[in-house]
Each structure stands twice: as C-alpha cells, then as structure tokens.
Amino acid sequence: MQIAAVVCSVILALMALAYGIPEVQVRGLASRFLLSRGLGPMVVRGLGVGNLIAVVGLMAGLFWNPVGIAAAALVVMLFGWAVAFHFMYGDFGNPDIRNWALNTAGGLGFAVLTLVVLLVYQFW
Numbered sequence: 001m002q003i004a005a006v007v008c009s010v011i012l013a014l015m016a017l018a019y020g021i022p023e024v025q026v027r028g029l030a031s032r033f034l035l036s037r038g039l040g041p042m043v044v045r046g047l048g049v050g051n052l053i054a055v056v057g058l059m060a061g062l063f064w065n066p067v068g069i070a071a072a073a074l075v076v077m078l079f080g081w082a083v084a085f086h087f088m089y090g091d092f093g094n095p096d097i098r099n100w101a102l103n104t105a106g107g108l109g110f111a112v113l114t115l116v117v118l119l120v121y122q123f124w
Contacts, residue, residue: 054075
C-alpha cells in the first residue's frame with residue numbers, strides 16, 4: 001500500500017504543478033481561459049498558489065502522511081471547484097471545450113483516488 005500511496009502522491013503533485021505554475025504566472029491557456037470567464041488575475045494567481053502549496057504538501061506527505069492527506073484534500077477541493085466551474089458554464093456540452101472539462105474531471109477523479117489511498121494507508 002505504501003508504493004501505491006507514493007506513486008499516487010507523486011503523480012498528483014506533478015498534475016498540480018502543471019496547473020499551478022502557469023496560473024501563478026498568469027500565463028498560458030488555462031489562465032487565459034479563466035480570465036476570459038471573468039476571474040481576475042489575483043484569483044487565478046491564488047488558484048495557482050493553492051496548487052503549489054498542494055505540491056509541497058504532497059511531497060512532505062511522503063515523510064509524514066497527515067500532511068499528504070491534507071494536501072490531497074486541497075487538490076480535491078481545487079479540482080472540484082474547477083469541475084463545478086466547467087459545469088456552470090456548460091463546457092461538458094460544448095465540443096470545443098469538452099476536452100478541457102473532461103481533463104479536469106479526470107484530475108478530480110485521480111485526486112479522490114489519491115486521497116482514498118492515503119487515508120487507507122494511514123488507518124490500515
């Protein structure tokens with residue numbers, strides 16, 4: 001179970017890092033997308049900082065599991081918000097943006113899986 005927890009934590013940290021760096025810099029497609037939907041640059045930057053905090057937490061969670069659980073819960077909340085945001089704007093029905101929305105939903109699913117694996121590893 002420890003191997004699964006480590007692998008899931010590292011992959012989730014890489015996903016959060018891939019979303020977090022462009023958002024902190026307010027550059028790239030995701031940032032332009034969020035800005036076009038009415039979010040301000042400081043909100044986009046705040047989402048990126050949340051992702052980067054989760055990356056640090058997931059890596060620290062490799063040594064102390066409760067920190068990893070908290071970081072995985074943070075990523076679940078961030079991706080949950082993103083899925084709700086896509087749902088609110090009807091992106092799952094729009095063929096041009098559906099791919100982004102489905103990637104976000106997949107990220108949420110993997111974040112939930114990681115959180116469950118870390119919880120089972122902690123309490124098993």
